[in-house]
Amino acid sequence: MNNIIKYGSISNIPLYNCSLLTAEDWSQNDGRAHYLSGILEFMYGVIVIFLYIPMVAVMTEKEQFKMSCFEMMTYLTIVDIFAIIVNSVITGVLSYQGAVYCSHPTLIYVSGSIGLGLWASSCLVAMLLVTNRLLDFTFKSAANFMFDKNRTFLVLILPTIYGLYFAIFTPPLLYSSKYLGWFFDPFIFQGETAEYYNYPHLANNIIVVAVTCFLYIMFCCALGAEMKNVNTGSESYKRSKQIFIQSVLICGFNLTASLLYVYMNFFEAPYSIVVVAHINWELGHGAPAFIYLVFNTTIRNGVAKKLGLKKSQIAQSESNPQVAVN
Template structure:
């Protein structure tokens, strides 16, 4: 964003200058039309976003939203909806068209800024969520001080500021239908990186011209710390429930939380490492595609995980869809939750 302000427009940014060819010529030179993959990606994004709508409405219900964890989860769900719009719906459209950066420079540059900012924002929200759950379990007085009532909204300003930093001050990602993913290098100048390796690092055209080191920091440190916190939470919960009878409601809740944590961590961590690697070293095409698919899953998987493991959300959605069993199950879950004092929310 700062370069748009500096140069007055996207097309005027020197490192994103597409004047060498027309958009159609750029697509013909570097793009590959992928109608099947593009259609599948658009369908995936639309279906998951539709799934999220009743879920977020359940989270926003008065009984749930008064809990700090549901405030955080509802905000994370909103971020996931916007992120899926970029990494699945818009990406699917671009794949269908066989587009590269210079085919739709304005759309791709803005989408790249938003996609990067949303991913980094979601990483901090996920960290906030697990810290909230961990404090609730180990240090409830500290958790009360940080998250009680409207204080949760203050905490959520931190991931917003963090995400906006990536939008305004770091290199955006750019799409290539040839590789079915988004790179920091828009792949406009052939051999550009090799040409500038011998230049002075102080010069504008340095070998780091498209690099995004804050993103490297986010993917390696923030995501890794979040996963460690998830594992700590699972260990703490297991220790707290070690004397609970096997097969009890509390024991089942603990197992559900562990599986939710493990699945979310695995998807996000592998996607993070692949995205960092492919922007610095040459990796196989299948690994690039896997990295993008995991990015999509990172924002879409929570919808599936919540419906399978989170009874409050599942029963609430069924109730909104007119299923009477959902209403009965909702009451049963609430009573069970009071008896066991175990939250099935991660």
């Protein structure tokens, strides 16, 4: 977004100038209205946001928020809420209207910049969170040194700056209803795709996400070692199994989205790949809401209480901070 300041407006940025045609002509020539998918994306986004709001209230309660993992989970959940607004709510409206970059240049340029920054920030904080969980399992003293007391808030400055860098200083993602996905290429000039490559995004998706998944594997191995020493019917075994499932699901969505988005922005990808990539981007930010409710007892019970459900309807168990993995 620094180019907006440099050139005075989005329309004056040479590579993003849509003056060849009117907004209506761009939409008519390149846009494709997708009414059903637009409605479904919009509804998915609203439902996820509705689920996340009481979760944030639970995470910020004094009992939970004093733990570093819940501080990072709160940060990540807030990032996910804003990301869902971009990749599901706004995207749903754009899909329904059959929009392309040049039909809504300001909205799409700004939304794409913010969405990219939120994705990068969530990738880094996810890596920090699994590092926190891994160290808490294996090197408690190191975990305390890095995350104890107010140090977690200092650590969270890193993903904030990281996300701002992507949002401000790298090319934005731009929506095209023709392909139902977000690309760096606005599809204004033919044969100019290479001019829009976002190499920092490539590095983030390969290095940061790969490292995160590697840490998740180590985390799961640590859990596996612990599970060998407990009875398969014990509460400890059940908690460890739940953590393992959460880790696999969250890592899977993020890894799939990151690799497919790299592929489709550097190579010509079939329509199905683009759709799968976007769905996984949506799930990467939205699926944790459902995963927490299913597998995280602390959050599930807390949300149920916030919504006024009877305690007898909720599975009761003691709060365990190690259940928090994302």
